[in-house]
Amino acid sequence: MATKNYVAELNEYAQRNRLKLKYEYLGSDGPDHNKVFSQKAIIDGKDYPKGVGKTKKDAKVKAAENALRCLLDGKCQDLTENAAEASTSAETDINFICWLNEYGQRNRLTIKPMETTRPGPNNAIPWCSFMVGEKEYPAVSGKTAREAKEEAAKLVYDIINGNKTTDEDAKDKNVGNGQNEMPTVSRFTSEFEPLEHLGKGAFGSVYKVKDKQLKIEYAVKIGCYKEKSLREVRTLSDLFHRNIVRYYTFWMQDTGYDESCGPTTKFLYIQMELCAKNTLRDWIDEKNKESVQNLKRREESLRIAQEIVCGVEYIHSRNHIHRDLKPANIMFGVEGEVKIGDFGLVTSDDDDEERTVCKGTPSYMAPEQRKYDRKVDMFALGLIFFELLWKLSTGSERAKIWPDVRRQRFPEEFSVTFTKEKQIINSLLSEKPEDRPDASAVKAELEEWTQIFNSHKASHQENQTV
Structure with missing residues (x-):
């Protein structure tokens, strides 16, 4: 059946029965390298099921075959379904992307x-x-x-x-x-x-x-x-x-x-x-209501600072700058773990055009105001670390010492109590970005200090029980 000349047979049938035959080209679909063509036969003004093929000639042969089967076998309904299947089959060869x-x-x-x-x-x-x-x-x-x-x-x-x-x-x-x-x-x-x-x-x-x-x-x-x-x-x-x-x-x-x-x-x-409703801002505010500065706050602050820097290290490893690190944008998960959020101001570390205008929250913003890199996040991290550790009872007290902290000038009692933490924060608040450590270095330093701190704490507790 595949060797039959359906176009010639349909022409002969139309002549024998004095019918007017013409073909209509229905166009093509698909990319240039993989087109699907369609044609249909029209006999005495009646449309017959379309033929689909890889070339116009193939489509015309299929259209003639479909029309003949309708005329001779009365199988127009089946042919309509077959034509749809053929079209679908042809489509499967198309690379739609x-x-x-x-x-x-x-x-x-x-x-x-x-x-x-x-x-x-x-x-x-x-x-x-x-x-x-x-x-x-x-x-x-x-x-x-x-x-x-x-x-x-x-x-x-x-x-x-x-x-x-x-x-x-x-x-x-x-x-x-x-x-x-x-x-x-x-x-x-x-x-x-x-x-x-x-x-x-x-x-x-x-x-x-x-x-x-x-x-x-x-x-x-x-x-x-x-x-x-x-x-x-x-x-x-x-x-x-x-x-x-x-x-x-x-x-x-x-x-x-x-x-x-x-x-x-x-x-x-x-x-x-979904994170806990309270943010790190709420955590700090609650700690500031406590009557005295205590060891537990220092211990918890070290853990929180470590988790923040782990998140920042990962952000930077993916070639992003957060640009708006602050306690209000840091949350806690269901197990109390730190969750950095609000990436509305994030930018790429290699997108110079995007980084020509400094954006963020002014009180946590690094000194460099125009051209800057990922070190702006490290400056904000230094301020957050200070705020985690140091009790600021009122907003006016914070407003008074904040400009000094940004310039690496700390309250005397803070410098005495938090000698190692002050050293880390001091490096993070360096005026020149190139003098600030990257997240990986801070992470390693915090891990080392936490081990020493916990060791001293354990020794102290042991001495108290003896």
């Missing part, structure tokens, strides 16, 4: 993959969506990040070519973050049960929520979307460390939750690990 990139070049549109993960029953599930120009297409999941990206590209292909609508895909693919076609606010309220408003900042608000299916509590940060707001998402997705607030996924919607943005602004939702 390449097709999408070529589509973007051809139409002068920017193509951006938006790769994320979401928590699953056993582990994180990769998801991907594509921004094509200004339009965001729905997200699709996959077993691997590559599979999710391929499925997302195929979905864009199907929507652009009219093979599927976003509503159909919402049913078929468990779409996660569509655009106008879906009531996107339902993503937040349908997947999560909002439990508590945790706080509000420059970015927006943070909510404590519970995943309705997993019964796990998370924090979701909601704010107005800006191009720069994705910087925090990109950084969080690049970080996985015990002392960094864990990131899970993000999505964008047209509507917020108790939030307001401009009429054309989208909302950015960031799902993160």
